[in-house]
Amino acid sequence: MIDIDPSGILVRYNVKMEKEMTPEEAAEELYPKDSIIYPIAKAIFEGEEDDVVEGLEKAISSGKDPISLIDDALMVGMGVVTKLYDEGIIFLPNVMMSADAMLEGIEYVKQKAGRAPVVKGKVVCHVAEGDVHDIGKNIVAALLRANGYDVVDLGRDVPVDEVIAAVEKENPLMLTGTALMTTTMYAFKEVNDKLLEKGYKIPFACGGGAVNQDFVSQYELGVYGEEAADAPKIADFIREHGGNIVKLREKFHKH
Ligand code: B12
Known part of the structure; x- marks a missing residue:
């Protein structure tokens, strides 16, 4: 009889990692490092509408174009949510909260951008x-x-x-x-x-x-x-x- 301890071989390394990582830790690895974008992406993931707006406010006052923040920050946060949802790490209620925070963010930047003067x-x-x-x-x-x-x-x-x-x-x-x-x-x-x-x-x-x-x-x-x-x-x-x-x-x- 060969003496093998199954607990050492039956766990695939990456599966073990995924199980040990909390959703927050998994998300942390995916957020962009940029100090202006990071808090917005994180707030989208957490579904914290006030934090999304606060992050956007800071980004706009630092000179970012409001509308470009939809793609460059809000979408980036939603990308993290989508990836972790697809991987089964987070579930629909989380996605719903993030989606609401995203929509709140879109409303805010739209308001900040104002209406374009000429209607095409x-x-x-x-x-x-x-x-x-x-x-x-x-x-x-x-x-x-x-x-x-x-x-x-x-x-x-x-x-x-x-x-x-x-x-x-x-x-x-x-x-x-x-x-x-x-x-x-x-x-x-x-x-x-x-x-x-x-x-x-x-x-x-x-x-x-x-x-x-x-x-x-x-x-x-x-x-x-x-x-x-x-x-x-x-x-x-x-x-x-x-x-x-x-x-x-x-x-x-x-x-
Ligand atoms: C967020 C989300 C939800 C939210 C929606 C909130 C909201 N207000 O929209 C909630 C939680 C409510 C939800 C509910 C459901 N969902 Co859902 N959801 C998602 C999720 C995670 C992300 C979708 C999303 O918002 N993507 C981001 C946006 C920005 O992407 P987008 O709309 O495609 O738009 C981009 C482009 O396509 C483009 N674009 C879009 N439109 C247009 C138009 C023009 C003209 C142009 C040029 C470009 C363009 O612009 C955008 C970016 O540049 C996806 C998973 C996934 N991987 O996509 C599932 C997903 C879409 N959902 C799915 C399902 C099944 C459901 C439910 C039926 C679940 C349930 N069992 O109850 C219900 C739907 C009920 C219903 N009748 O509609 C499935 C659909 C499967 C399928 N192939 O049919 C998906 C794919 C998840 C999955 N893998 O199973 N969901």
Whole structure:
């Protein structure tokens, strides 16, 4: 008989590490080291709305552009949350608190940035029917507003017919859609078909974790955007070159 002590071999080193690390310690390893960004990212992870706002306030008074803090600080914090959620280290209630803190942060920087003086055109934004994930859409709307667009924000879980009615009423230069669930993204195709039925050939910019370029290319009006920052770029292109979908896809899709 060989004398082996199983307790020494049955534990994989990294599994042991993960088990021993608290969520806070795991998050600590992922935060950026920058002394201005760090407290904001940490406050997002902890879901501490007041600390998020305090961190943003300091960053802005140190000269940071309010809107750039969405990508450079708030999104970084949400990235930590998403990673640890995906790894099973934190759970939905934590994510929910962080999401609320993130939205509070977005509201604050939007307020600080103020409204751009010249309105370039109208854009209708929505989250697909059945889908409550609105963080990405809120960033899209904030960036469009920051870039001078008048945004009609229909919110989340918006019924297809409500989207169509808003397009009829507002006559926007573009419609945006966000979907984070594979069960909700098909609403985009319905929106597309109903718009075409009624003769509206406006660009329908779509994004969100569930969709990709191949999916969005399957319906006639779809233009895919990977990053929220693509939304104002697409709108600017429409203003300059018109809303031809083929041209928009040439410009914004990866080939
Ligand atoms: C936060 C979160 C929540 C929060 C949402 C809070 C809120 N107000 O949004 C809460 C806790 C409420 C939640 C609930 C649920 N969630 Co959830 N959630 C997430 C999580 C962790 C992060 C999503 C997020 O906010 N990402 C950050 C934002 C910024 O990303 P984004 O929206 O994609 O936007 C970026 C780009 O896509 C782009 N973009 C977005 N839109 C557009 C539009 C245009 C035009 C352009 C150009 C760009 C663009 O811009 C942004 C960045 O630049 C994801 C996990 C993950 N890995 O994604 C799961 C996830 C999306 N959730 C999931 C699920 C299943 C649920 C629940 C059903 C859970 C449950 N059992 O109850 C419910 C949903 C109920 C419903 N009917 O919708 C699944 C979806 C699975 C699937 N494939 O369908 C995911 C993927 C988790 C998983 N791995 O299982 N969730």
